[in-house]
Amino acid sequence: MSDSDDDIPQLSAATLAALQEFYTEERDGLVQSTIPVDKYSVGAVEEDWRMSQFWYSDETATRLVEEVIQEAGKGGRIACLSAPSVYQKLKQGVVEGSDGVSAVVLEYDRRFATYGQEFIFYDYNEPLALPEDVAPQSFDIVLADPPYLSEECLNKVAQTVKYLAKGKVLLCTGEPRIAVSGLGLVPFSILHTTLNSYTYQNDMLLSAAFYLISFVLSTTPSGAIMEGHAEKLMGLKICSFLPKHNKNLANEFRCFTNYTSNLMS
Numbered sequence: 001m002s003d004s005d006d007d008i009p010q011l012s013a014a015t016l017a018a019l020q021e022f023y024t025e026e027r028d029g030l031v032q033s034t035i036p037v038d039k040y041s042v043g044a045v046e047e048d049w050r051m052s053q054f055w056y057s058d059e060t061a062t063r064l065v066e067e068v069i070q071e072a073g074k075g076g077r078i079a080c081l082s083a084p085s086v087y088q089k090l091k092q093g094v095v096e097g098s099d100g101v102s103a104v105v106l107e108y109d110r111r112f113a114t115y116g117q118e119f120i121f122y123d124y125n126e127p128l129a130l131p132e133d134v135a136p137q138s139f140d141i142v143l144a145d146p147p148y149l150s151e152e153c154l155n156k157v158a159q160t161v162k163y164l165a166k167g168k169v170l171l172c173t174g175e176p177r178i179a180v181s182g183l184g185l186v187p188f189s190i191l192h193t194t195l196n197s198y199t200y201q202n203d204m205l206l207s208a209a210f211y212l213i214s215f216v217l218s219t220t221p222s223g224a225i226m227e228g229h230a231e232k233l234m235g236l237k238i239c240s241f242l243p244k245h246n247k248n249l250a251n252e253f254r255c256f257t258n259y260t261s262n263l264m265s
Contacts, residue, residue, distance in 0.1 A: 061089035076140035127159035
């Protein structure tokens with residue numbers, strides 16, 4: 001050791017140990033502070049947009065839980081199909097009557113397997129590939145939020161809903177939109193109606209372009225078209241209630257039911 005090393009202050013072994021303990025406690029405290037205390041907290045499992053996951057706002061989740069509890073009745077069974085944030089809000093036990101019902105969550109994302117036997121793996125591409133212990137027509141109400149805004153997805157989800165539900169169905173789905181220069185995001189249904197009202201006889205190229213856009217829009221489910229599909233597939237009627245998400249989506253979401261609901265007013 002050189003003379004210069006003698007001038008550098010040295011910490012004792014006890015002091016170093018105390019510092020190490022302090023930093024360890026600080027680190028552990030920081031980690032713990034980022035983990036929800038309640039495993040049922042909305043956000044305990046982070047949404048993943050790559051799996052088309054968008055959690056409802058607390059207000060919307062609470063309102064939907066109130067609805068399914070009321071419609072299921074005391075001792076009722078509730079199926080949350082691709083709607084984990086509703087299931088989580090229900091399991092928090094903060095909504096009146098939540099202790100008087102049971103619920104399961106059907107999800108493709110296996111992270112929700114943390115909920116044990118109440119988790120049912122679900123792939124909408126195989127709508128009837130359910131565990132043997134999931135009996136047909138065994139749920140008093142099914143709340144479904146199809147993961148994708150397409151007719152094909154809704155058709156397959158409808159098969160699952162019909163298998164699960166005794167009768168009552170609550171569907172939440174959205175209206176796709178398209179970006180239009182100068183207008184922002186515009187509902188497909190409005191664009192489709194507008195395009196159908198114009199002709200471009202003096203500009204064949206422009207006419208062809210708008211014809212192509214019109215064709216795409218006509219084959220893409222808009223809110224009005226999805227409403228028609230929902231009614232045709234499951235006898236559902238649109239409600240006035242507008243569900244909201246934690247991250248404001250451009251798509252406008254609506255609820256549909258096959259019973260007289262408080263969400264209609």
